Amino acid sequence: MPSDPLIEVDRITYRYAAGGEAPAVVALNEVSLRIRPGELVAVVGRNGSGKSTLARHLNGLLLPDEGRVVVDGIDTRDTARLWEIRRRVGMIFQNPDNQLVATTVEEDVAFGPENLGVAPDEIDRRVTWALEAVGMTAYRRHPPHRLSGGQKQRVAIAGVLAMQPLCIVADEPTSMLDPRGRAEVMETLLDLRRRLGMAVVLITQQMGEAVLADRVVVMDRGRIVLEGPPRTVFQRAAGLEALGLDLPVAVAVAERLRQAGVPVDPGVITVEELVEWLCPSSSAT
Amino acid sequence: MPIVVRHLSHVYMPGTPMAVPALHDVSFEIADGESVGLIGPTGSGKSTLVQHLNGLIRPRPGTVFVDGQDVGDRRTDLRRLRRTVGLVFQYPEYQLFEETVYDDVAFGPRSMGLDADEVDRRVRRAMALMGLDVEALAKRSPFELSGGQRRRVAIAGVLALGCSKLILDEPTAGLDPAGRRDLLRLLARLNREGMTVLLVTHDMDDLAEVARRVLVLSEGRLVADAPVRELFSRHRALLQGHRLDVPVAVRILYALRERGADVRLDRIGIDEVAEEILRWWRATRGPADGRAASGPTSTSQERSRTHGHRRDRPRPVRPR
Numbered sequence: 001m002p003s004d005p006l007i008e009v010d011r012i013t014y015r016y017a018a019g020g021e022a023p024a025v026v027a028l029n030e031v032s033l034r035i036r037p038g039e040l041v042a043v044v045g046r047n048g049s050g051k052s053t054l055a056r057h058l059n060g061l062l063l064p065d066e067g068r069v070v071v072d073g074i075d076t077r078d079t080a081r082l083w084e085i086r087r088r089v090g091m092i093f094q095n096p097d098n099q100l101v102a103t104t105v106e107e108d109v110a111f112g113p114e115n116l117g118v119a120p121d122e123i124d125r126r127v128t129w130a131l132e133a134v135g136m137t138a139y140r141r142h143p144p145h146r147l148s149g150g151q152k153q154r155v156a157i158a159g160v161l162a163m164q165p166l167c168i169v170a171d172e173p174t175s176m177l178d179p180r181g182r183a184e185v186m187e188t189l190l191d192l193r194r195r196l197g198m199a200v201v202l203i204t205q206q207m208g209e210a211v212l213a214d215r216v217v218v219m220d221r222g223r224i225v226l227e228g229p230p231r232t233v234f235q236r237a238a239g240l241e242a243l244g245l246d247l248p249v250a251v252a253v254a255e256r257l258r259q260a261g262v263p264v265d266p267g268v269i270t271v272e273e274l275v276e277w278l279c280p281s282s283s284a285t
Numbered sequence: 286m287p288i289v290v291r292h293l294s295h296v297y298m299p300g301t302p303m304a305v306p307a308l309h310d311v312s313f314e315i316a317d318g319e320s321v322g323l324i325g326p327t328g329s330g331k332s333t334l335v336q337h338l339n340g341l342i343r344p345r346p347g348t349v350f351v352d353g354q355d356v357g358d359r360r361t362d363l364r365r366l367r368r369t370v371g372l373v374f375q376y377p378e379y380q381l382f383e384e385t386v387y388d389d390v391a392f393g394p395r396s397m398g399l400d401a402d403e404v405d406r407r408v409r410r411a412m413a414l415m416g417l418d419v420e421a422l423a424k425r426s427p428f429e430l431s432g433g434q435r436r437r438v439a440i441a442g443v444l445a446l447g448c449s450k451l452i453l454d455e456p457t458a459g460l461d462p463a464g465r466r467d468l469l470r471l472l473a474r475l476n477r478e479g480m481t482v483l484l485v486t487h488d489m490d491d492l493a494e495v496a497r498r499v500l501v502l503s504e505g506r507l508v509a510d511a512p513v514r515e516l517f518s519r520h521r522a523l524l525q526g527h528r529l530d531v532p533v534a535v536r537i538l539y540a541l542r543e544r545g546a547d548v549r550l551d552r553i554g555i556d557e558v559a560e561e562i563l564r565w566w567r568a569t570r571g572p573a574d575g576r577a578a579s580g581p582t583s584t585s586q587e588r589s590r591t592h593g594h595r596r597d598r599p600r601p602v603r604p605r
Contacts, residue, residue, distance in 0.1 A: 046461040047432040094459075149327045175459060178326045178487040180528035205461055208533060246462035249533040249555065256559035262566055271533060275540040278562065 005034035006166050006199050007058055007089065012067035014053055027053040029222040030067065035167060038197040040190070042210035042230075045219035046244035051203050054219065055171050058201060059089035072166060087116065090160030092170040096152035096177070100144040105136065105155050108144055112163045123162075130158040133196065134188050150181025154188050161192075167199035168192065175205065186212065207234070207248040211269045218243060234269045250274040286352040288315040288338060288370075288450065288481070293347030295333055295505075307333040309505040311347070315483065317449070320476040322496030322513065323485045326528040330505040331485050335452050338483070339370040351450070368397070371448030375455045377439035378432070386412075386430070386438050387423035393446045411444040414478075416471050433464025437471070450481040457491055469494045489532040493517070493553040503527040518550035534558040541565070 012031050015024040028050050035041055035058070043051045056062040057069050060076035069076045071085045093099060102108040109127045118126070131137045134154040139147065144155055153173055160168055170189060174182040186209055192198040202213065210216050216233040218226035220243050226233055234240070234251050241247070247255065250271045254264040268274050295308040307330045315321050325331050336342045337349050340356050340363040349356040352369055374380075383389040390411055394404045412419045415437040422430070427438050436456070443451065456472070457465040472495050476482045484495050492499060492513065499516050501509035501524070509516060509523055516524070517531045521539065524530055531539065534555050538548050541562070546569075552561045 046463060047459075172459075178528060179489065179530055180326065207462075244461055244463035246466075250537065252555045253534060253537060253559045253562065256556065257563060257566070260559075260563050262563065271537055271540065274537060275544065278566070279541050279544040279546050281544065 004036075006037050006072060007033075007035040008070045009033040009035075009054070009057065010068050010070070012057060012064035012069060014057070014062060014064050026222050028057070028064070031219075031222070031224055032067075033217065033224065035199050035201060037166065037199055038193060039215065040193045040200045040202065040213045041215045041217060042202045042204055042213035043217045043219060044204060044207065044210050044245060049219040050222040051219045052171055053222075055091070055169050055201065055203050058167070058169050059091055060085045061091070083116075087163050088165050089167045089169060090163055090165040092153065092156050092160060092168060092173045094172045094175050096149050096156060099156040099159070100152060103143055104140070105131070105142050105144055105147075105158075106140045108155055109158045109162050112159055116163070126162045126164070127158075130161040131155075133161055133192065134158045148181055149177040150184035153177065153181070153185045157185075157188055157192075165198070167201065169201045169203075171203045172205065173202075174209065182206075182209075207246050207251075210234075211248045211250075218245070220244075231267050231269055235266050287317060287350075289348075289350040290314070290334075290337070290344075291348045291350075293334075293337060293344050293349060295330075295337070295342065295345070297333075307505050311502075311505075311507045313500055313507060313510055315450075315481060317481055318476070318479055319498060320473075320482045320496050321484070322492040322499045323483060323502060324487060324489070324492060324499060324529060325502035326487065329502045329527075331502055332454060333505075334502065335372065335454065335483065335485055338450075338452060339372045340366045341372070368446045369448055370450045370452060371443035371446055373440050373443050373451065373453040373456060375458055376436075377443075378427070378435035381427040381435060381439055381442075384426060385424050386417070386427050387419075389427055389438055390441045390445050393442055397446070407445045407447065408441075411441040412438075414444055414471070414475055415441040416467065417441060431464065433460050433467055436460065436464070437468065444475075449479075450483070451475070452483040452485065454485045455487075456484065457486075457488065465491075487529070489517075489530065490534075493532050493535075501527065501529070514551040514553060517553060537562070 010032055012028055014028040015026050017024055031054060043054065045051045053062065057064060060082050063077055072088050074081050074085055076085055100108050102111055106127050109130050110123050113123045113126055131140055134157050136151065136154050136158060139151065144152060147155065174185050177185065189200050189202060190212060193200055202209065204210055211230045211234065213230055216228065216230050217224055218233060225243065234248055237247055237251060237255050248269055250273065251269050254268050254274055257264050265277055268277050291312050293308055293311045297305040297307055311334065323331055337344050338351065344357045351366060354361050354366060356366065381389050383392060387408060390408045391404050394407045409419050417437055427435055457468055460468065469491060472482055482495065484492065486492055496513055499511060499513050500507060508527060509520060511520065517535050521531050535553065535558065537558060538550050538552060538561065541548050542550065546565055548561055548565045552558050
C-alpha cells in the first residue's frame, strides 16, 4: 500500500425512503473508495447518481446502512466521536449565502474553532493563517454579505481550514458562481493541495474542473463505474456520454478533429494541451 | 410587439442611508422572435432588470413598454402583462406543488378561469413544447421525475399561461450535462417557433447555444449590446474587464491565434470550433489542398450561417 488512506469507504450501501408505498431508493450500492493524504479527487456523475450522498458519508453527515466509512482510523458510526470526524473532514456546499453566519469575515472564520473551545490566541493565529491561505486577508474585517460569490466561498473554505482538517469535501462549490468566482474557488482548492498537502474531494458537474484532479471517480446509479487519472477517464469519450456526462471541451474538440483525420494525441485533455499539440510553442508559425 | 426599455434606472431603498443603486440609465429593445442573452457578473443588476419586464418592479425613473403597454402606468393590467411575459425564476421546480404533472401545468390556465377544453389544449401544447410526453407523464407526481424533467414541467407551467415572451433566470443551474443539453435544445426550438427568449445567465456556453444577441450588464450599466459572434470574436477584453470571458471552446481559437495560427474567432460551439481548426490545419499542412488560410476575421460573411431569416442586427458596442 503506497500510503495509508485518510478516508476509507468500504462497500457502503445507503437507502432512503421514496415516500408513500414506493420501495426504498438505493442511493449508494456497495461503493468502495479510498482518499489518500494530499490527493484531489473529483467525483462526477449525472443528477441522482449518488455523488452528493457519497460526499455526505465522508464526514458522518450520513451513516451507511451497510459497510463502513473510516476517517483517520475512526469509524463514522462511532457517534460519540462525530466531532473528531467533522474536525478532520470539513465540508463546503453549493450556496455561498447559506454558509456564512457572522457579521465580519474574521468572526465567521473563527466560528468553528471557537465552538471547539480553542484558546483565543490560537484562534487568532488560525484565522490569520486560514485567510492567508485563501487569499482573503484584505477582507478580514469586511461584512461577508458584501463579498462576491467566489469570495464568500473562499471565506467558507477558510472557515473549514481554521478547524485544521485533513481533508475538504466540496459539494459543487462553484455551481452558483460566475466564471471569475469559479476560477477563484478552483484555484484556491488546487492551492490547498499544492501548498498544504490537503486532501480535497470535489463533487462537480464541470468536466473542466474534473480534468484538474489527480483522480476522477465517475458515478452512475449509486455505483462507481469508472475511476482513474483524468487522462485515462476522459479518453473514454463514448462511454462518458452514455453516462450522461459532458466531455471536457478540449476532449470534445480533439475527438472531432480525430474523426476528421487529424491525429490528435488521445492524452490531450485540457485546452492548453490541445493548443500545444496543434501549434507547439517552440515552433510557432 | 417588442420590449422597449428607455433610460431605466433603479435604486433600492432610495432616500435612505441604505440606498443601493442597481440599474443606471439602461436602454434597449428586444424585437419579437429574438433570442437574447443577458449576462453579467453576480450583482450586476440582471435580476432587477428582468423584474421590470413583467411588472414585478415599476420602472422609476425610465420607461418599459411591452407590446405597447406602459409597464409604469398604473392603469396597465399587470396580470395580463404577466401572461404575455413569462418569467421563469432560478430553480423553478421548487415551486411545483400539485399531485400530478398535469395539474401543475394546468394551475395557471385554470386560475385564469379558462374552460376545461382550453386548459387541456394549453397543457398538452406546453408539455409538448418542453419535450414532455403527455400520456406518459400527466398522471405522475412531479416528484418522481428527474431534476431535468421537473424543471421542464415548471417551465411548461409558465408556457401554459400563453406567453409570447419567455424570460429565464439561469435555467440550467444545477442540471447535469444531459439535462442541460435537453433544455437548451428545447429553448432554441421554442425560439425558432416564434417565442421571444431572454436568457439570463453567466454561463457563456449556454449563451452560445441559444442566444444570437447579447446584452452585457455590469454594475447596473449596459456595457455592450452586440451579436453573440461579434461579442466573442472582438470584445474579449471587454468581457474580461467585467469578470466574464468567452466560452472555453472559443478560448482555444484565441490561444491558437496568439501563437500565430490564422484561425477565425467568430465561431461558437464545439462543432464550429473544431471545423475552424480543421480548416486551418488543412490549409497549413494539407498537401492536396494548398490554398492559403483566408484573410482577416470578420463577422459579415458569417451572417448567412446564423439563421438568415432573422435579423442579426449589428450594433455598436458601447464601452463604458
